[in-house]
Amino acid sequence: MTEGADTMPGTPSDESEPNLARRRILTATTVAVGAVGVALAATPFIESLEPSEKARALGAPVTIDISRLKPKEMVVASWRRRPVYVLRRTEQELNELPQNNAILKDPLSNADQQPAKLPGWNPIQRSIVPEYLVVVGICTHLGCMPKLHAKAGDPLLGASWPGGYYCPCHGSRYDLAARVMDGSPAPLNLPVPPHYYRDEKTIVVGELSDGSEQNWEPNTW
Numbered sequence: 001m002t003e004g005a006d007t008m009p010g011t012p013s014d015e016s017e018p019n020l021a022r023r024r025i026l027t028a029t030t031v032a033v034g035a036v037g038v039a040l041a042a043t044p045f046i047e048s049l050e051p052s053e054k055a056r057a058l059g060a061p062v063t064i065d066i067s068r069l070k071p072k073e074m075v076v077a078s079w080r081r082r083p084v085y086v087l088r089r090t091e092q093e094l095n096e097l098p099q100n101n102a103i104l105k106d107p108l109s110n111a112d113q114q115p116a117k118l119p120g121w122n123p124i125q126r127s128i129v130p131e132y133l134v135v136v137g138i139c140t141h142l143g144c145m146p147k148l149h150a151k152a153g154d155p156l157l158g159a160s161w162p163g164g165y166y167c168p169c170h171g172s173r174y175d176l177a178a179r180v181m182d183g184s185p186a187p188l189n190l191p192v193p194p195h196y197y198r199d200e201k202t203i204v205v206g207e208l209s210d211g212s213e214q215n216w217e218p219n220t221w
């Protein structure tokens, strides 16, 4: 309750404790969302369906519109003041994922980096609908935001690069299922948050369809 800035332009001057606390939460949320936009400026990006400020501040489930998401594109939303990446993968990319298993720390997602029960869960694709990867975009080393380098053999990452996420802070590498590669300082795969599909073009992040798992947390963010 005490972290974050004490002032926020355009807020009322009422200094009662509840209003002050609310302003602090809203300020922190705004900063987090701004950081997402800057850090991913070079990434194919479309807007998510924004939840209300109040819902976001409280860490409530958020709704993401994927109706305009094309193959190989990623949308970024904010949940619990953290970035959530939704990447639409191609069939070829999905078919190639098992080839990465030999160079991964946790190829079958054994660590608790996703809820224990995710209906439809595939531990190699790390998704409940194959083409859509939904992960929290926070590196499990020290918390930077990995960047998408979807193209195999990306010159920046070398001929053997299979496509995936690269963390610019200390070089952790993840494949297109957000599974961490051997030799990375990051110990774990990126977290997959509780989520479900309200319909084929709408993802709800922050709970399962029965309302459970709202308090879920991974081994590490």
Ligand code: FES
Binding pocket: 139, 140, 141, 142, 143, 144, 167, 168, 169, 170, 171, 172, 185, 186
């Ligand atoms: S924070 Fe990502 S490699 Fe260190």
